[in-house]
Amino acid sequence: MTTAASQPVPRIARIGLWGAPQSGKTTFLAALQIAIVSQSNGGDWTIAGATSAASDFLSFNTSLMNRHHTFPSATTGVQELRWRFVSPAPPGRFWRRWLNRTDLPGQTVFEVELFDVSGGMFASVPNSSTSLAQMSVFAEEDGLDAFDDEPDEQNSNDQLLEHLARCDGLVYLFDPVRERSSQDAYDFFQRTLEQLTSRSYEMGRLRDGKLPHHLAVCVTKFDDPTVFRKAHHCGVALTGNDRAMTPKVPENLAGEFFRKLCSDRDAGSAALVHGSIERYFSSRRVGYFVSSSIGFYVGASGVFQKRDFSNVETTPSGEARIRGQVLPINVLEPFLWLEEQIRQSVPLP
Ligand SMILES: Nc1nc2c(ncn2[C@@H]2O[C@H](COP(=O)(O)OP(=O)(O)OP(=O)(O)O)[C@@H](O)[C@H]2O)c(=O)[nH]1
Numbered sequence: 001m002t003t004a005a006s007q008p009v010p011r012i013a014r015i016g017l018w019g020a021p022q023s024g025k026t027t028f029l030a031a032l033q034i035a036i037v038s039q040s041n042g043g044d045w046t047i048a049g050a051t052s053a054a055s056d057f058l059s060f061n062t063s064l065m066n067r068h069h070t071f072p073s074a075t076t077g078v079q080e081l082r083w084r085f086v087s088p089a090p091p092g093r094f095w096r097r098w099l100n101r102t103d104l105p106g107q108t109v110f111e112v113e114l115f116d117v118s119g120g121m122f123a124s125v126p127n128s129s130t131s132l133a134q135m136s137v138f139a140e141e142d143g144l145d146a147f148d149d150e151p152d153e154q155n156s157n158d159q160l161l162e163h164l165a166r167c168d169g170l171v172y173l174f175d176p177v178r179e180r181s182s183q184d185a186y187d188f189f190q191r192t193l194e195q196l197t198s199r200s201y202e203m204g205r206l207r208d209g210k211l212p213h214h215l216a217v218c219v220t221k222f223d224d225p226t227v228f229r230k231a232h233h234c235g236v237a238l239t240g241n242d243r244a245m246t247p248k249v250p251e252n253l254a255g256e257f258f259r260k261l262c263s264d265r266d267a268g269s270a271a272l273v274h275g276s277i278e279r280y281f282s283s284r285r286v287g288y289f290v291s292s293s294i295g296f297y298v299g300a301s302g303v304f305q306k307r308d309f310s311n312v313e314t315t316p317s318g319e320a321r322i323r324g325q326v327l328p329i330n331v332l333e334p335f336l337w338l339e340e341q342i343r344q345s346v347p348l349p
């Protein structure tokens with residue numbers, strides 16, 4: 001019998017999640033289990049909590065979204081989560097190259113550790129009442145002591161930054177819906193970016209004068225009518241090859257869509273986010289995705305209808321609720337892409 005102690009140590013990458021308040025970070029994480037279960041294209045991943053808190057997060061949020069049609073609440077405090085992704089011998093395109101490289105014969109494993117963090121720590125003006133969720137995949141030796149002692153805000157800020165600076169990959173959520181409102185994504189981008197660059201330099205991790213991180217830029221809330229219509233008008237929303245024919249923006253068009261969103265007249269300071277990504281990250285290490293944690297509404301016809309696809313409804317008390325089934329789009333994929341990039345790159349200090 002194989003005991004936990006005799007299991008080979010899973011391969012670990014370090015990944016951080018970054019995004020403005022209300023950009024959908026917690027919902028993105030909450031949709032992971034449903035994304036895993038509804039994998040198409042030959043993917044065969046499973047996800048399981050490595051701690052009881054992580055298991056509880058998955059089961060609670062899956063039920064919250066799927067059964068009760070409710071979005072997770074805005075993040076308060078710090079929540080630490082640890083998940084294990086496991087795939088059997090790889091049939092999909094992501095896995096073929098891994099077969100001979102995994103230290104777990106017949107399966108691929110990676111572990112993910114998450115911190116969902118509240119507060120204005122990453123706002124351009126510290127101490128605002130905003131929050132940032134962080135997702136991290138730590139090397140075991142990194143330890144997770146950073147949040148154990150409930151440090152004061154400055155310490156938390158430093159430790160979160162330290163953690164981001166040590167990450168190999170980042171998932172950045174760009175919310176075009178929020179970007180149209182009064183708060184700009186750049187307000188929650190520039191300070192962290194500057195500090196991240198400074199810390200990475202001190203750690204000797206800059207590469208060719210750029211940040212060393214692989215960056216998955218995810219345009220979120222694709223299901224939102226304003227976002228979908230923009231994608232449609234740009235000609236990047238193609239009919240999916242699934243049974244419901246749900247629209248998808250293929251990876252090779254997602255960057256073009258992001259650039260278009262950032263250069264729109266109503267894009268606020270998003271152009272600065274785009275410019276900063278080009279300036280601070282190597283283009284070879286940036287990938288783009290157009291995502292939705294909840295997906296499009298698909299009614300009784302079982303097929304996407306252009307006249308009735310909004311999957312969010314508002315209750316009489318003004319609360320946003322999920323209208324139909326949760327069908328995540330490009331939620332798992334950014335992590336798999338990052339994992340592949342990290343595995344293929346030369347390890348950093
Ligand atoms: N249409 C649509 N709305 C979404 C989606 N994901 C999240 N939302 C909306 O965005 C709101 C904020 O989502 P959260 O996941 O709480 O965002 P967050 O980034 O974790 O927010 P903080 O914890 O406050 O930083 C939700 O309450 C929903 O109204 C999505 O996939 N589609």
Ligand SMILES: [Mg+2]
Binds near residue numbers: 025026075116131
């Ligand atoms: Mg949150």
